[in-house]
Amino acid sequence: MDYTEKKATRQSYGEALVELGEKNNSIVVLDADLSSATKTDLFAKKFPNRFFDIGIAEQDMIATSAGLATCGKIPYVSTFAMFAAGRAYDQIRNSVCYPKLNVKICATHAGITVGEDGATHQMIEDISLMRTLPNMTVLSMSDDVQTKKVIEKISKINAPVYVRLARLAVPKIYDENQEFEIGKAIQIGQGTDATVFATGVTVVEAIKAKEELEKKGINIRVVDMWSIKPIDEEMIVKCAKETKKLISIEDHNIIGGLGSAISEVLTEKYPCKLQRIGINDTFGKSGKAEELMKYFGITADNIMKIIL
């Protein structure tokens, strides 16, 4: 993999919105005074009449988008994951998910990789909160190609979707021909020594570990669990059967996130051991993203340590 050219999924999101806005007049975008950080400013510049800056009022923003959706608009709503899934949880639950309205919540700056802003801005519970909501689809983006394709794809689903995006720049994982079907995980490699289930910014860490381990003659596979809900049960069971060890890694609290979701499947369909890597039920802290990943152990090194 080429690690030199990097782009944050929030940037890919902003670019995808512009393309989508050109194709579809029903797309409207809402932000809460963070458009330069969430990259919705790209859409705002191009389509000022279809962009609404609601100010620092996330609850209002989510419920406003619900109203727009009842009238046939397709709102893409952005702020930091903390203020979307956290601050506006009740609005997402009662005004978006319960009435099953066509609102796309694209939350940037998820996880501890937010970095220097520290714990108050590091959302490590959003996967847990969002996947427990009926009618909600939860997707977590790992690279540029995936983000762009998925952002367009979800405009065609008439239901609420939560998309988890990150601040950290990541290398390109997929080539332009890769297809992404909601509910289908993507297997990278055929190794049978272990499976590493990863999502978002940790997919790259898993691939790094895979490449390093290959040099030592250990062959693992990586599974990009970008579709967290619906989850790919078939893939989880297949990997459990075919590989010796199962690991999950996520920039999220160990409780309720990807590891929990996989465990739920394994418990019912194919009971076996899963080693979960994530934030161990503690709050984040300030620091550079890479330093924090190391501090909390969500790294290729930690994956290798467990496998070796």
Add this chain to the structure above:
Amino acid sequence: MKINEISELQKKAKQIRKGIVTAVYSAQSGHPGGSLSIADILAVLYFNELNIDEKNPKWNDRDRVVLSKGHCSPAIYSALALRGYFPLEDLTKFRNIGSNLQGHPDMNKVNGIDMTSGSLGQGLSVANGMAIAGKLDNKNYRVYAILGDGEIEEGQIWEAAMTASKYKLDNLCVIVDNNNLQIDGTIEEVMSSYPIDEKFKSFGFESIIVDGHNIGEILQAFEQARNTKGKPTCIIAKTIKGKGISFMENQAGWHGKAPNKEQYEQAMVELG
């Protein structure tokens, strides 16, 4: 089905009240107090003001109503049934398992409900979204949001008030049901939202105070709202909680309580 005579609208309000009491009595749960206080407003809305079609509930050009104080569902169900959206008998199944008439309104279950509501404070934002969509599409429909005077203690209402003003939503009309009572006591005792008219005015609204049980005043206020351009309107309706039933009037205890058989019969006699 537009009714212009005040006496006829008063009759409709009475029928709405009967529907409310019947629904809450049948369910042996629900919220009669705040439902009865908006009966006159709903009579004017559903039988005079709204441009709606009961045969085509999802009509794109229809006026929209968001009952943000969703616990007053008996009132809106009663108005919708009388308007012909579903049979009046359905009111006796209110809150029953198997009934579409949920405790709080569900837009996917009941024809004529434009938005699901129940968690207080969210409806004004939703109404803003509908009004913004109308402006984007150059449509002439209007949006009505009905709020409680206790409900406006929710901070989101004031976030939404700023938004309505920023986007000059003159196709939006807010109605605050100012019955002055919430569960724990009077508005002043619990958390005063007064002066409501001045607050909305300072947020950029046209503010109108009316007697919420005076059909003529309500009709006039809606007309004034329609003629107000460049900003949203807020009608503060001074009402009596439990209005129309002597033993329920101005009693906080009737916020969320059902009448027994004797009380039900007395209420129906009083409503004539």
